[in-house]
Amino acid sequence: MTVEVTRTDDGLRLARLDLFFVELMRQIPVSADPGDSDAARDRIYPVATADAEANEDWRAYVHPELKEYFTTSSGTVREDLENFEQLDETTENWAFEIPAEHFDQWLNVLNQARLSLAARYDFEEKEMSQNGPRTIETVRDLSLFQVHFYGFLQECLLQDLAG
Protein backbone atom coordinates (compact mmCIF):
# COMPACT_ATOMS: atom_id res chain seq x y z
CA MET A 1 0.00 0.00 0.00
CA THR A 2 1.45 3.35 -1.02
CA VAL A 3 0.18 6.88 -0.66
CA GLU A 4 2.19 9.65 -2.27
CA VAL A 5 1.79 13.10 -0.68
CA THR A 6 3.11 16.25 -2.36
CA ARG A 7 2.57 19.97 -1.84
CA THR A 8 1.33 21.78 -4.94
CA ASP A 9 0.64 25.47 -5.50
CA ASP A 10 -3.02 24.84 -4.72
CA GLY A 11 -2.94 22.40 -1.85
CA LEU A 12 -1.88 18.97 -0.67
CA ARG A 13 -2.04 16.30 -3.35
CA LEU A 14 -2.48 12.63 -2.49
CA ALA A 15 -1.74 10.19 -5.29
CA ARG A 16 -1.34 6.46 -5.95
CA LEU A 17 -4.39 5.84 -3.80
CA ASP A 18 -6.06 2.48 -4.23
CA LEU A 19 -9.79 2.03 -3.71
CA PHE A 20 -9.28 1.07 -0.06
CA PHE A 21 -7.76 4.48 0.72
CA VAL A 22 -10.29 6.26 -1.48
CA GLU A 23 -13.03 4.67 0.61
CA LEU A 24 -11.24 5.54 3.87
CA MET A 25 -11.15 9.16 2.76
CA ARG A 26 -14.81 9.13 1.80
CA GLN A 27 -15.56 7.87 5.29
CA ILE A 28 -14.00 10.93 6.98
CA PRO A 29 -17.21 12.98 7.31
CA VAL A 30 -19.23 9.85 8.08
CA SER A 31 -16.87 8.88 10.90
CA ALA A 32 -16.88 12.46 12.19
CA ASP A 33 -20.58 12.21 13.01
CA PRO A 34 -21.01 10.92 16.58
CA GLY A 35 -24.34 9.39 15.51
CA ASP A 36 -25.97 7.33 18.24
CA SER A 37 -22.82 6.98 20.36
CA ASP A 38 -23.17 8.85 23.66
CA ALA A 39 -19.41 8.48 24.26
CA ALA A 40 -18.59 10.08 20.91
CA ARG A 41 -21.14 12.85 21.38
CA ASP A 42 -19.86 13.65 24.88
CA ARG A 43 -16.31 13.86 23.52
CA ILE A 44 -17.18 16.11 20.58
CA TYR A 45 -19.47 18.28 22.73
CA PRO A 46 -17.86 18.43 26.20
CA VAL A 47 -19.02 20.60 29.07
CA ALA A 48 -16.91 23.33 30.60
CA THR A 49 -17.14 23.13 34.39
CA ALA A 50 -18.02 20.90 37.33
CA ASP A 51 -21.15 23.01 37.94
CA ALA A 52 -24.37 21.40 36.66
CA GLU A 53 -26.24 24.68 36.15
CA ALA A 54 -23.36 26.27 34.25
CA ASN A 55 -23.14 23.17 32.08
CA GLU A 56 -26.83 23.41 31.19
CA ASP A 57 -26.15 26.94 29.93
CA TRP A 58 -23.10 25.66 28.07
CA ARG A 59 -25.23 23.00 26.35
CA ALA A 60 -27.92 25.56 25.53
CA TYR A 61 -25.71 28.32 24.15
CA VAL A 62 -22.30 26.96 23.16
CA HIS A 63 -23.12 23.52 21.79
CA PRO A 64 -25.41 24.83 19.00
CA GLU A 65 -22.61 27.17 17.86
CA LEU A 66 -20.11 24.30 17.89
CA LYS A 67 -22.55 22.10 15.99
CA GLU A 68 -22.98 24.75 13.31
CA TYR A 69 -19.21 25.14 12.98
CA PHE A 70 -18.59 21.40 12.81
CA THR A 71 -21.41 20.89 10.29
CA THR A 72 -20.08 23.66 8.05
CA SER A 73 -16.57 22.18 8.14
CA SER A 74 -17.95 18.74 7.40
CA GLY A 75 -19.91 20.11 4.45
CA THR A 76 -16.74 21.63 2.99
CA VAL A 77 -14.89 18.33 3.29
CA ARG A 78 -17.82 16.42 1.73
CA GLU A 79 -17.77 18.78 -1.26
CA ASP A 80 -13.99 18.42 -1.64
CA LEU A 81 -14.35 14.65 -1.57
CA GLU A 82 -16.42 14.81 -4.78
CA ASN A 83 -13.19 15.58 -6.65
CA PHE A 84 -11.30 12.30 -6.80
CA GLU A 85 -9.41 11.83 -10.02
CA GLN A 86 -8.79 8.42 -11.60
CA LEU A 87 -5.37 8.70 -13.20
CA ASP A 88 -5.51 5.54 -15.29
CA GLU A 89 -7.68 2.54 -16.00
CA THR A 90 -6.50 0.55 -13.01
CA THR A 91 -8.18 0.97 -9.66
CA GLU A 92 -4.82 1.52 -7.94
CA ASN A 93 -4.12 5.02 -9.04
CA TRP A 94 -6.51 7.63 -7.80
CA ALA A 95 -5.50 11.14 -6.84
CA PHE A 96 -7.04 13.83 -4.71
CA GLU A 97 -6.11 17.34 -3.67
CA ILE A 98 -6.99 19.03 -0.41
CA PRO A 99 -7.32 22.73 -1.30
CA ALA A 100 -5.00 24.96 0.74
CA GLU A 101 -7.88 27.29 1.64
CA HIS A 102 -9.68 24.33 3.27
CA PHE A 103 -6.81 23.03 5.42
CA ASP A 104 -8.42 24.27 8.66
CA GLN A 105 -11.75 22.60 7.86
CA TRP A 106 -9.94 19.37 7.02
CA LEU A 107 -7.95 19.45 10.25
CA ASN A 108 -11.17 19.98 12.15
CA VAL A 109 -13.12 17.18 10.48
CA LEU A 110 -10.20 14.74 10.65
CA ASN A 111 -10.02 15.49 14.36
CA GLN A 112 -13.77 14.99 14.79
CA ALA A 113 -13.47 11.65 13.01
CA ARG A 114 -10.50 10.47 15.08
CA LEU A 115 -12.09 11.52 18.37
CA SER A 116 -15.50 10.03 17.49
CA LEU A 117 -13.98 6.70 16.48
CA ALA A 118 -11.70 6.58 19.54
CA ALA A 119 -14.63 7.29 21.87
CA ARG A 120 -16.99 4.90 20.07
CA TYR A 121 -14.51 1.98 20.23
CA ASP A 122 -12.86 3.02 23.50
CA PHE A 123 -9.33 2.81 22.15
CA GLU A 124 -6.67 2.68 24.84
CA GLU A 125 -3.68 5.01 25.03
CA LYS A 126 -1.37 2.11 24.10
CA GLU A 127 -3.34 1.46 20.88
CA MET A 128 -3.16 5.15 20.02
CA SER A 129 0.60 5.40 20.58
CA GLN A 130 1.45 2.43 18.34
CA ASN A 131 1.47 2.52 14.54
CA GLY A 132 -1.95 1.00 14.11
CA PRO A 133 -3.18 -2.60 13.90
CA ARG A 134 -0.91 -5.19 12.26
CA THR A 135 -3.90 -6.99 10.78
CA ILE A 136 -7.43 -5.84 10.05
CA GLU A 137 -9.91 -8.55 10.99
CA THR A 138 -12.71 -6.68 12.75
CA VAL A 139 -14.57 -3.39 12.42
CA ARG A 140 -12.69 -2.23 15.51
CA ASP A 141 -9.32 -2.98 13.81
CA LEU A 142 -10.44 -1.06 10.74
CA SER A 143 -11.55 1.88 12.89
CA LEU A 144 -8.17 1.94 14.65
CA PHE A 145 -6.48 1.93 11.24
CA GLN A 146 -8.71 4.85 10.20
CA VAL A 147 -7.68 6.80 13.32
CA HIS A 148 -4.00 6.31 12.47
CA PHE A 149 -4.43 7.11 8.76
CA TYR A 150 -6.40 10.27 9.55
CA GLY A 151 -3.64 11.22 12.03
CA PHE A 152 -1.10 10.82 9.22
CA LEU A 153 -3.17 13.21 7.05
CA GLN A 154 -3.35 15.67 9.94
CA GLU A 155 0.42 15.55 10.35
CA CYS A 156 0.86 16.32 6.63
CA LEU A 157 -1.45 19.34 6.93
CA LEU A 158 0.21 20.52 10.16
CA GLN A 159 3.69 20.29 8.64
CA ASP A 160 2.52 22.50 5.81
CA LEU A 161 0.82 25.01 8.12
CA ALA A 162 3.98 25.20 10.26
CA GLY A 163 5.89 26.23 7.13
Add this chain to the structure above:
Amino acid sequence: MGNGETIVEKESSTATALDIPWNVVVHNDPVNLMTYVTMVFQRVFGYSKDRAKKHMLEVHQQGRSIVWTGVREPAESYVEQLHAYLLLATLEKAE
Protein backbone atom coordinates in the same frame (compact mmCIF):
# COMPACT_ATOMS: atom_id res chain seq x y z
CA MET B 1 1.54 12.51 36.62
CA GLY B 2 5.05 13.95 36.46
CA ASN B 3 6.77 16.22 38.96
CA GLY B 4 7.32 19.19 36.66
CA GLU B 5 6.49 22.67 37.80
CA THR B 6 3.02 23.87 36.83
CA ILE B 7 3.09 26.73 34.35
CA VAL B 8 0.47 29.36 35.20
CA GLU B 9 -0.39 32.14 32.79
CA LYS B 10 -1.75 35.29 34.49
CA GLU B 11 -3.41 38.36 33.07
CA SER B 12 -3.47 40.56 36.14
CA SER B 13 -4.08 43.79 34.25
CA THR B 14 -7.67 42.87 33.35
CA ALA B 15 -8.66 41.40 36.69
CA THR B 16 -10.14 43.63 39.38
CA ALA B 17 -10.37 42.94 43.11
CA LEU B 18 -14.02 41.89 42.67
CA ASP B 19 -13.27 39.38 39.92
CA ILE B 20 -12.65 35.86 41.00
CA PRO B 21 -9.89 34.60 38.74
CA TRP B 22 -10.66 31.55 36.63
CA ASN B 23 -8.24 29.06 35.21
CA VAL B 24 -8.57 27.68 31.70
CA VAL B 25 -7.39 24.08 32.03
CA VAL B 26 -6.58 21.75 29.14
CA HIS B 27 -6.70 18.03 29.87
CA ASN B 28 -4.81 15.22 28.19
CA ASP B 29 -6.42 12.87 25.72
CA PRO B 30 -4.62 10.16 23.77
CA VAL B 31 -6.04 11.22 20.39
CA ASN B 32 -5.09 14.83 19.74
CA LEU B 33 -1.66 15.06 18.12
CA MET B 34 1.05 16.95 20.02
CA THR B 35 1.81 19.13 17.02
CA TYR B 36 -1.90 19.96 16.71
CA VAL B 37 -2.22 20.94 20.39
CA THR B 38 0.85 23.19 20.09
CA MET B 39 -0.63 24.89 17.02
CA VAL B 40 -3.95 25.46 18.82
CA PHE B 41 -2.25 27.15 21.81
CA GLN B 42 -0.36 29.42 19.42
CA ARG B 43 -3.53 30.35 17.56
CA VAL B 44 -5.92 30.78 20.49
CA PHE B 45 -3.60 32.53 22.96
CA GLY B 46 -1.01 33.97 20.59
CA TYR B 47 1.75 32.13 22.45
CA SER B 48 5.20 31.65 20.98
CA LYS B 49 5.98 28.16 19.73
CA ASP B 50 8.21 27.49 22.76
CA ARG B 51 5.57 28.61 25.23
CA ALA B 52 2.84 26.67 23.44
CA LYS B 53 5.05 23.59 23.41
CA LYS B 54 5.71 23.88 27.17
CA HIS B 55 1.97 23.81 27.84
CA MET B 56 1.46 20.95 25.39
CA LEU B 57 4.14 18.89 27.14
CA GLU B 58 2.62 19.67 30.51
CA VAL B 59 -0.74 18.37 29.26
CA HIS B 60 0.90 15.29 27.81
CA GLN B 61 3.14 14.46 30.78
CA GLN B 62 1.08 15.66 33.74
CA GLY B 63 -2.42 15.21 32.38
CA ARG B 64 -3.40 18.88 32.49
CA SER B 65 -2.09 22.40 32.12
CA ILE B 66 -3.43 25.76 33.25
CA VAL B 67 -3.08 27.65 29.99
CA TRP B 68 -4.61 30.97 31.03
CA THR B 69 -5.91 32.70 34.18
CA GLY B 70 -8.13 35.75 34.33
CA VAL B 71 -11.70 37.00 34.56
CA ARG B 72 -14.57 34.70 33.70
CA GLU B 73 -15.89 36.12 30.43
CA PRO B 74 -12.69 35.83 28.39
CA ALA B 75 -11.94 32.53 30.11
CA GLU B 76 -15.27 31.16 28.82
CA SER B 77 -14.48 32.48 25.38
CA TYR B 78 -11.12 30.69 25.43
CA VAL B 79 -12.74 27.41 26.51
CA GLU B 80 -15.29 27.72 23.70
CA GLN B 81 -12.49 28.29 21.19
CA LEU B 82 -10.58 25.29 22.54
CA HIS B 83 -13.73 23.16 22.24
CA ALA B 84 -14.08 24.29 18.63
CA TYR B 85 -10.57 22.88 18.13
CA LEU B 86 -11.79 19.73 19.95
CA LEU B 87 -9.43 20.04 22.89
CA LEU B 88 -10.67 18.91 26.31
CA ALA B 89 -10.79 22.21 28.17
CA THR B 90 -12.53 23.28 31.37
CA LEU B 91 -12.97 26.34 33.55
CA GLU B 92 -11.90 26.18 37.18
CA LYS B 93 -11.86 28.80 39.91
CA ALA B 94 -8.26 29.75 40.61
CA GLU B 95 -7.09 29.01 44.14
